[in-house]
Amino acid sequence: MGLPAGGSLSLFCPGGDLGQPPPAHMGIPPPYQLDSKLAAGLARTPMYPFPGGTYPYPMLSPEMSQVAASWHTPSMYPISSAASGFRSPYPTSLPIPSSSLSSELYRFSPTLGGGLGLGLGPALVPPPSSKADVDSYQSRFARSLDKGGSSSANDKPTEPTSSNSKEQNKKPHIKKPLNAFMLYMKEMRAKVVAECTLKESAAINQILGRRWHSLSREEQAKYYEKARQERQLHMQLYPGWSARDNYGYGSKKKKRKKDRSPAELGGNNLKKCRARYGLDQQNQWCKPCRRKKKCVRYMEALAASSVLPMPQSPCSDEDVKLEELSDAFSDGEGDADTPLNSASSPGGLSALSSLASPAPEPPARHPVGTNPRDANNPLSVGQLTSPAWPRAARPPHEAISVS
DNA sequence: CTCCCTTTGAAGCTT
DNA sequence: AAGCTTCAAAGGGAG
Numbered sequence: 001m002g003l004p005a006g007g008s009l010s011l012f013c014p015g016g017d018l019g020q021p022p023p024a025h026m027g028i029p030p031p032y033q034l035d036s037k038l039a040a041g042l043a044r045t046p047m048y049p050f051p052g053g054t055y056p057y058p059m060l061s062p063e064m065s066q067v068a069a070s071w072h073t074p075s076m077y078p079i080s081s082a083a084s085g086f087r088s089p090y091p092t093s094l095p096i097p098s099s100s101l102s103s104e105l106y107r108f109s110p111t112l113g114g115g116l117g118l119g120l121g122p123a124l125v126p127p128p129s130s131k132a133d134v135d136s137y138q139s140r141f142a143r144s145l146d147k148g149g150s151s152s153a154n155d156k157p158t159e160p161t162s163s164n165s166k167e168q169n170k171k172p173h174i175k176k177p178l179n180a181f182m183l184y185m186k187e188m189r190a191k192v193v194a195e196c197t198l199k200e201s202a203a204i205n206q207i208l209g210r211r212w213h214s215l216s217r218e219e220q221a222k223y224y225e226k227a228r229q230e231r232q233l234h235m236q237l238y239p240g241w242s243a244r245d246n247y248g249y250g251s252k253k254k255k256r257k258k259d260r261s262p263a264e265l266g267g268n269n270l271k272k273c274r275a276r277y278g279l280d281q282q283n284q285w286c287k288p289c290r291r292k293k294k295c296v297r298y299m300e301a302l303a304a305s306s307v308l309p310m311p312q313s314p315c316s317d318e319d320v321k322l323e324e325l326s327d328a329f330s331d332g333e334g335d336a337d338t339p340l341n342s343a344s345s346p347g348g349l350s351a352l353s354s355l356a357s358p359a360p361e362p363p364a365r366h367p368v369g370t371n372p373r374d375a376n377n378p379l380s381v382g383q384l385t386s387p388a389w390p391r392a393a394r395p396p397h398e399a400i401s402v403s
Numbered sequence: 404c405t406c407c408c409t410t411t412g413a414a415g416c417t418t
Numbered sequence: 419a420a421g422c423t424t425c426a427a428a429g430g431g432a433g
Contacts, residue, residue, distance in 0.1 A: 182412075189428065201408075202409040243414045
């Protein structure tokens with residue numbers, strides 16, 4: 001599905017030498033934060049299999065390295081002050097450097113920064129030193145938020161300024177500040193897209209994820225610093241804001257990847273069709289499941305079992321889609337063997353990453369696209385320099401995979 | 404039209 | 419405290 005049809009992604013990005021994923025600074029934590037999470041993250045494996053033996057993007061080629069270097073030229077990150085501070089622990093106190101403010105503002109006010117805000121020079125916009133300025137930024141930001149609809153509970157800083165009731169319904173919500181990787185993605189996405197004909201965000205993000213790992217510490221530090229500044233500015237702009245405010249935002253994505261272990265929830269009845277019937281009995285699946293939508297049976301079971309109603313996505317496509325992905329590599333038999341959960345969700349991954357131990361054991365299973373049985377798989381354990389799948393402990397729910 | 408995918412990281416929530 | 423979940427961006431794909 002998410003895969004570029006046809007498989008051979010090399011077509012999408014000529015000159016790709018990504019078959020040699022860069023260990024780069026694998027395991028090197030952010031400069032200011034030596035936590036296991038990142039280390040775990042560094043070892044993640046892309047979910048998009050890149051069949052055909054080549055990782056289709058030249059992100060790691062020397063050529064690209066040069067490009068990447070140019071991307072981080074001072075002109076792009078004129079925040080030399082910030083850069084200079086990367087090495088040392090951050091001065092945790094405000095005030096935020098003006099550079100950071102501007103970097104933040106581009107995001108809060110798209111009109112200021114455009115899509116690739118990071119590319120903006122810092123001093124383009126003065127920091128919201130005055131309340132009027134802050135209000136201005138807030139309102140701009142709020143206006144930029146309506147695209148997804150919202151049901152956020154809080155939203156104190158931004159009241160619905162829109163005229164129509166529809167927009168009032170979906171109160172603009174204050175979005176989370178971008179983290180380092182998100183900032184990086186935002187900046188680099190266009191370049192990756194330009195270099196490759198590939199446009200699918202999922203695939204692009206995989207590339208960006210790998211590139212992220214290939215970045216040097218200093219390069220990553222820039223983004224961590226940026227992210228930190230974003231957070232600080234965000235706190236300034238919206239003192240009372242909490243990430244919790246956005247939970248359930250838009251009524252979608254809610255618990256997208258939540259119920260990963262139906263068994264835990266109540267046995268077979270609470271299994272989704274895929275888990276209950278297996279791949280080879282898809283004809284038994286409920287219609288939504290076949291369509292990769294909510295599993296009605298699951299929903300019913302949930303309701304019947306008085307478990308909290310699941311507003312979303314019980315029939316997580318994770319499994320299904322990953323099946324499909326994994327099927328591209330190994331037919332069927334490996335299904336239960338595929339790291340469905342790992343592959344699936346951001347949440348799952350995050351959770352998994354948090355499980356990572358400093359010295360992860362060799363992965364018991366192989367992420368999609370790293371099937372060692374596939375000798376041609378560029379992402380196979382043998383070929384990857386970063387096979388260390390962070391999951392030292394296998395999530396129990398993997399057992400629910402249909403065998 | 405709506406939701407999913409896919410990535411990492413931050414933060415909230417749950418146990 | 420540790421583990422888990424959600425959300426942040428993005429845009430094509432799929433139903």
